[in-house]
Amino acid sequence: MQYMLLIYGDEKCWTEAERxxxxxxxxxxxxxxxxxxxxxxxxxxxSVSTATSLRIRNGKRLITDGPFAETAEQLGGYYxxxxxxxxxxxxxxxxxxxxxxxxxxxRPLFPLPDRDCHSGS
Amino acid sequence: MIxxxxxxxxxSQLYKNNSGKVLxxxxxxxxxxxxxxEAMHEAFLSAVETWxxxxxxxxxxxxxxxxxxxKAIDIIRRKKRFGExxxxxxxxxxxxxxxxxxxxxxxxxxDQLRLIFICCHPAIDPNIQIPLTLRxxxxxxxxxxxxxxxxxxxxxxxxxxxxxNKIRAARIPFAIPxxxxxxxxxxxxxxxxxxxxxxxxxxxxxxxxxxxxLVNEAIRLARLLLTLLPDSxxxxxxxxxxxxxxxxxxxxxxxxxxxxxxxxxRSLWNQEYIKEGxxxxxxxxxSRRFGVYTIxxxxxxxxxxxxxxxxxxxxxxxxxxxxLMRLDPSPIIELNRAVAVAMRDGPKVGLxxxxxxxxxxxxxxYHLFHSSLGELLRRTGQTDQAISAxxxxxxxxxxxxxxxxxxxxxxxxQSE
Numbered sequence: 001m002q003y004m005l006l007i008y009g010d011e012k013c014w015t016e017a018e019r020x021x022x023x024x025x026x027x028x029x030x031x032x033x034x035x036x037x038x039x040x041x042x043x044x045x046x047s048v049s050t051a052t053s054l055r056i057r058n059g060k061r062l063i064t065d066g067p068f069a070e071t072a073e074q075l076g077g078y079y080x081x082x083x084x085x086x087x088x089x090x091x092x093x094x095x096x097x098x099x100x101x102x103x104x105x106x107r108p109l110f111p112l113p114d115r116d117c118h119s120g121s
Numbered sequence: 122m123i124x125x126x127x128x129x130x131x132x133s134q135l136y137k138n139n140s141g142k143v144l145x146x147x148x149x150x151x152x153x154x155x156x157x158x159e160a161m162h163e164a165f166l167s168a169v170e171t172w173x174x175x176x177x178x179x180x181x182x183x184x185x186x187x188x189x190x191x192k193a194i195d196i197i198r199r200k201k202r203f204g205e206x207x208x209x210x211x212x213x214x215x216x217x218x219x220x221x222x223x224x225x226x227x228x229x230x231x232d233q234l235r236l237i238f239i240c241c242h243p244a245i246d247p248n249i250q251i252p253l254t255l256r257x258x259x260x261x262x263x264x265x266x267x268x269x270x271x272x273x274x275x276x277x278x279x280x281x282x283x284x285x286n287k288i289r290a291a292r293i294p295f296a297i298p299x300x301x302x303x304x305x306x307x308x309x310x311x312x313x314x315x316x317x318x319x320x321x322x323x324x325x326x327x328x329x330x331x332x333x334x335l336v337n338e339a340i341r342l343a344r345l346l347l348t349l350l351p352d353s354x355x356x357x358x359x360x361x362x363x364x365x366x367x368x369x370x371x372x373x374x375x376x377x378x379x380x381x382x383x384x385x386x387r388s389l390w391n392q393e394y395i396k397e398g399x400x401x402x403x404x405x406x407x408s409r410r411f412g413v414y415t416i417x418x419x420x421x422x423x424x425x426x427x428x429x430x431x432x433x434x435x436x437x438x439x440x441x442x443x444x445l446m447r448l449d450p451s452p453i454i455e456l457n458r459a460v461a462v463a464m465r466d467g468p469k470v471g472l473x474x475x476x477x478x479x480x481x482x483x484x485x486x487y488h489l490f491h492s493s494l495g496e497l498l499r500r501t502g503q504t505d506q507a508i509s510a511x512x513x514x515x516x517x518x519x520x521x522x523x524x525x526x527x528x529x530x531x532x533x534x535q536s537e
Contacts, residue, residue: 001292085294086244087302108291 002040002109003089005079009102010072011047022097029095033081038092042079073102080109128173135181136165140260141345143185145232146224148239149295150186151193151217154257154285159196164189183224193217233258234349235295237342240284241310242293249284250313251320256281258345259338269332270320307350311358311414314342318362323520336366353408357415360401364421367394379526383430395425413449416441435465452483460493468500488517492527504534 014022023044033039051067067074076098083089086106093104140161147157164185178184197214240254252270255261261269267277287293298306321335343359371385380386399422405415420441427433442458455478463471475494484490495510508531515527 085292085296086242087294087296087298090244091299091302106291 001085001089002080002082002111003086004107004109005081005089005093005096006075006105006107007044007077007079007096007098007102008073008105009076009098011074011076013101025097029092030079033092038081038083040080040082042077044077045075048074048076076102128169131177132165132169132172135168135177139182139185140165141236141258142182142229142233143189144257144260145236146186146229147189147193148236148257149232150190152213152295154288156193156196157189160189160193161185163192163196167192182229186224186229190217230349231297233345234297237310237346237349238298238306239288239293239295241306241313242288243306243309244291244293245284245287246280247313247316249280249287250309251316252277252281253284254313254342255317255335255338259342261338265334269335307352307354310346311354314339314346315358315362315414317342318365322365333369336362336369340366353405353411354414356401356405357411357413357418360398360405360418361414361421363394363398363401364418364425367391367398367425373522377522379522381526382424387428390425395422398422398425413445416445416448420445433464435461439465452478452481453487455481456484456487456490456493463497468497471497472501486517488514488519488523491517492530495527495530499530499534504537508534 026042026044030039030042048067051065053064053066053068055062079092079096081089081092083092086108089106093099093106096104098104143164144157144161147161148154151157151160167188168181168185172178172181194214194217197217201211201214237254237258240257241250245253252263252266255266255269256263263278263281264274267274270277297303317335318339321332321337321339340359340362343355343362347355347359367390368382368385369391371387371389372380374380398418402415402418402422405411406419420438423434423437423441438461439458442454442461446454446458456475459471459474459478462474472494475490475497478484478490491510491514495507495514498504498507498510511527511531511534515524518524518527
């Protein structure tokens with residue numbers, strides 16, 4: 001089962017040194033997951049100040065500066081993992097450093113029958 | 122051949138004793154709640170037919186589980202015939218067919234434990250954990266649960282469906298948690314059982330009989346959990362519930378009015394429950410790993426052991442509340458401790474502590490804070506202030522019996 005772990009937190013509550021430490025620990029976890037065949041993708045995101053939002057209304061493109069919603073905690077990164085079940089996904093989420101300060105949202109990826117056929121699983 | 126009425130009786134008894142276990146194991150073998158329920162009902166139907174001819178087998182539980190598993194395969198095949206068999210369902214059928222049927226006594230017990238853990242999984246909305254547990258573990262019908270929680274059956278059915286969908290879509294495992302998570306997960310289960318109990322207990326002053334059934338279900342659940350997982354806090358919770366429930370007959374008069382602990386006819390207390398509760402507390406404290414439920418039970422036990430209100434060992438109650446405050450600090454516990462201190466050292470000391478708590482936001486609008494304040498003010502002879510504290514409590518109290526009790530208190534002061 002594939003899950004996306006969405007990392008939410010207040011960008012401003014990390015010092016540069018903490019950010020660096022977090023990155024090192026996160027990468028170590030990714031390496032470990034990759035070795036077990038459980039890692040599919042992951043990346044931190046640039047600051048929410050770089051976000052651009054787009055919607056189409058009445059056929060017109062509306063482009064605005066900023067994220068989808070202005071909130072105290074923002075989406076700051078993601079992981080896509082392939083594990084047995086929710087408990088395993090939660091156990092991995094609990095090891096991610098941002099879980100200490102922010103929130104890790106765990107969402108199953110919707111299984112598409114087509115993709116399963118192509119990947120042959 | 123067994124006579125029909127006798128057979129029906131025996132079957133309904135067998136259903137009662139076995140449906141929980143059979144369903145739990147079928148959920149493991151089949152991996153789907155709805156299909157497992159459907160399969161179990163078909164297995165019981167087929168039992169009625171077969172057993173009335175051939176007699177009841179030696180191990181009816183195993184018979185029902187293996188019949189249920191074949192019924193599940195039939196149900197999936199039937200759906201295939203209607204042309205709706207998707208690749209996922211085909212794969213599912215293969216899995217069910219190839220699944221090894223493991224049916225040792227230990228497996229069956231573990232399945233019941235797994236079922237409790239999955240229904241109380243923290244990833245499920247707490248408002249759904251409770252009905253899901255009552256439905257799947259206790260075997261209550263959706264209608265019974267709906268009436269116990271005073272919502273319509275369709276609302277309750279939707280909640281249960283939402284829970285089952287979450288289990289399926291997020292793939293919440295049908296498993297006993299890893300040792301590293303067991304304590305947290307067990308806490309979640311105990312909390313669900315305690316909420317079931319509280320829902321029934323606080324409502325038992327009202328007129329709904331179904332809600333008092335929740336008390337019995339909670340006690341039954343805790344007993345089942347204790348046989349599956351003999352943990353000290355399971356003992357503590359069961360003891361706490363038994364000790365509270367032991368006072369049920371004495372808690373209200375024949376008009377449904379609340380009778381306070383100090384005014385209760387103690388001969389009405391259920392001594393069997395008290396004895397059992399106290400034994401459980403001893404066993405739990407002997408393990409030295411006990412927690413908040415055991416301590417709360419121990420407080421209830423101090424009251425239970427006092428033959429008259431004057432015999433209450435208030436010093437013991439105060440120390441237990443102090444331990445509880447260290448383990449699980451909360452303004453409500455501070456309030457309870459203050460009331461116990463007032464009983465031990467006099468109302469003046471109690472009032473001083475209450476004054477220091479008056480600004481806590483959790484207590485400001487809590488009716489029991491104001492009624493405790495009123496009681497202590499009355500005892501120190503400050504009748505006007507006592508009356509206004511009771512009036513504030515009446516405004517905040519939600520249940521009619523509580524409001525009646527507070528009004529009586531005001532009337533008593535005014536007549537003195």
